[in-house]
Amino acid sequence: MTEPRPSSKSPKRPRATAANDPHSREVRHAAILAAALSKFTEHGYAATRLDDVARAAGVAKGTLYLYFPDKQALFEAVVKATVAPVLSDAAALLPAYQGTTRELLHTISEILISRIVEGPARGILLLMIAEGPRFPELAAFHHREVVSRGVALIRAIAERGLARGEITCDAAVRFPQIVIAPAMTSLVWNSLFAHIEPLDVRAFIQTYRDVLLRGLGSTDA
Amino acid sequence: MTEPRPSSKSPKRPRATAANDPHSREVRHAAILAAALSKFTEHGYAATRLDDVARAAGVAKGTLYLYFPDKQALFEAVVKATVAPVLSDAAALLPAYQGTTRELLHTISEILISRIVEGPARGILLLMIAEGPRFPELAAFHHREVVSRGVALIRAIAERGLARGEITCDAAVRFPQIVIAPAMTSLVWNSLFAHIEPLDVRAFIQTYRDVLLRGLGSTDA
Amino acid sequence: MTEPRPSSKSPKRPRATAANDPHSREVRHAAILAAALSKFTEHGYAATRLDDVARAAGVAKGTLYLYFPDKQALFEAVVKATVAPVLSDAAALLPAYQGTTRELLHTISEILISRIVEGPARGILLLMIAEGPRFPELAAFHHREVVSRGVALIRAIAERGLARGEITCDAAVRFPQIVIAPAMTSLVWNSLFAHIEPLDVRAFIQTYRDVLLRGLGSTDA
Amino acid sequence: MTEPRPSSKSPKRPRATAANDPHSREVRHAAILAAALSKFTEHGYAATRLDDVARAAGVAKGTLYLYFPDKQALFEAVVKATVAPVLSDAAALLPAYQGTTRELLHTISEILISRIVEGPARGILLLMIAEGPRFPELAAFHHREVVSRGVALIRAIAERGLARGEITCDAAVRFPQIVIAPAMTSLVWNSLFAHIEPLDVRAFIQTYRDVLLRGLGSTDA
């Protein structure tokens, strides 16, 4: 039974795939997710063909259905797997942080820029923006896993700044979106107009941060 | 598919459409655009079936092709018809305006909020954000007809404010996106999270405006 | 009622079409047939759009249905109107003819070449060959109006030749197709291969005639 | 449309096709070609619905697209598969042939009659004649694969006859169409008039051959 079968159909592939790796289930799962991420971000949900995903993942089309019940479930799995880890270590910075609010915002901005606006999660966020209204459960997940934590982080920074007397206005506590806005704006702007009127994300976000701090009553400049 | 069709075997209908209105051409054109706007914003570009658009417009499928050569042209026409007029009105305010920069921003914010963020162009802008990356020509049109004019308007307001000594920082001239950011953020936020953590658009934008003016060195507060 | 209507829709065309010509019914009928002949021979039956026929005829699409009940009837009318007159005067030559069979065949060949293989009926004959199997009634008409008369003419020529002792074999009486063959072959050949390996129709048919006469036991060469 | 479908709601079928034959790929390919040949010759290219082809082949509509990229490719494949092998066989006769030109023509006539004029390639040749003018590439293929080889074969026979002194006129070398003509004429005649005035193909072609040989200066009769 374990001997090579005399099957005349597949003359190659000396041993079956499962034998190559005890983790093949997880490996395949990850390969499919990676391929799907790539295709979904490239073409959007509707225009992505599972044929392409399967080919990119190196599996047969039917195999996808051994791992995910249907296209929508695959999409949701991709989003959930990709989007979650982004904020975890940004939040870890805060408790022990010693510097000023300005420095803290600068550090966190850098993390967000490099990891989101210019990094691999970029596509997923755009996908969320584009497809989210049609996938409410996914939007809720995204809010729970990412947005609510980001909002909490911003509030914490703002309250820390108020407590330290570095800012004097609570607008960012009431509307943390005020801090998120430039990142989202950069993301969307360049996804649409990168070839027409590209936005220098780093310069924009730094300028924004300075204006914002001053607007929030920063006392250090 | 989803709705039982009312057994349309007999091709008779009591009276035809053209009799109702001498302007039926324009009326039908508008009806199709309205139906398409509704369906596109509800389902997205790819998932919208022209059958549904036709039914919603009260015409036969083939009739769509008397008014628009294909699905993409219909989509583009919807975008053009819905979004373009909004900025014209806002821009018309500026030349003769007498009040302060703060008042001007307030007035224009109201226009944008009522006409875009909470108005009919809302869905189309979200659609642009969602589908734009896959329709570069449409993004270019949108930039040309809407964004570049909005940017010019913001720059004019900022320069007017600088000239009048009401603000002292040129950040909004260099990055007009700083003024657009809260509107876009509100739009996207509520499209995703309206049912989870709704954002009070009016309060947010007013707060943002105050912070922004202060950050730009406003001299009136 | 006869005054120019104050209609704001059609600002041109001072008087209606029917007023211009008392024969407009026949004129229009002929214009439609001519347009349809042109389009059918150009594109074949199925690929011809009645829209195009109407435009070429200078009438509205609905007008076609005032003259012909449907597309098939129009096609049949075109074929019948175009194909009938060809053979009538070729047959008129025979009774009083004085020359040899060779001369007679030459004269009639010229008529057929100039009128059919290179003339306006060319397209219709090809159409008959192409679409005939799907229009049996039309094939029967064609046989009745054209082919049976042509066959009778050939038989008469052959019998005249036998009677005059100019040929000695009755093959052309038994199989008049033997005389038709080169014309049909030329027609089909050039319709397919005119751009690849064109056939010199005139030289071919003359060569054929000489071979044929000799093969039929011609006594004059 | 024309036949009541057997109420295909339940997607189950007792056993699948691939189990019946290890060569199912080739079998299916052939089944599709055969079904397409049947439908195309019955209805012509444009009027043939792929739905019907699929049903006749016993496969689903989508399956056609696993074997052929589109309708035209299927059509071309039918032509290639049906017509090409016929001439190969005829041409294979020539090199070692020992008999007279008369006998050679007789043998080859039999092949052409049984395989083309009365055989399965009949419909395809008629289709080529009918649709060729609208498919120049297909006509070119047909010329390259069939006609040019047939022409070469005829020239070789004629030159062999001249060299052996069995015929004395080079007309068939200059115009090989002279030999093709009766086959094409039979084909077209019976496709149009089989039910009105059928042509006895075998008798016609034999008579033609005798007349032709005599006309070419045959020395054996």
Next chain:
DNA sequence: AATGAATGAGCTTTCATTCAT
């Protein structure tokens, strides 16, 4: 009579999903 906008059945083609191997 003439018009041409409107109709909708029908076409080719795509692709998520299934299932015999």
Next chain:
DNA sequence: CATGAATGAAAGCTCATTCAT
């Protein structure tokens, strides 16, 4: 488990035909 050929429900689009004007 994995495969990928097969499926068939839709989708976009066309065009012969109708009918209110």
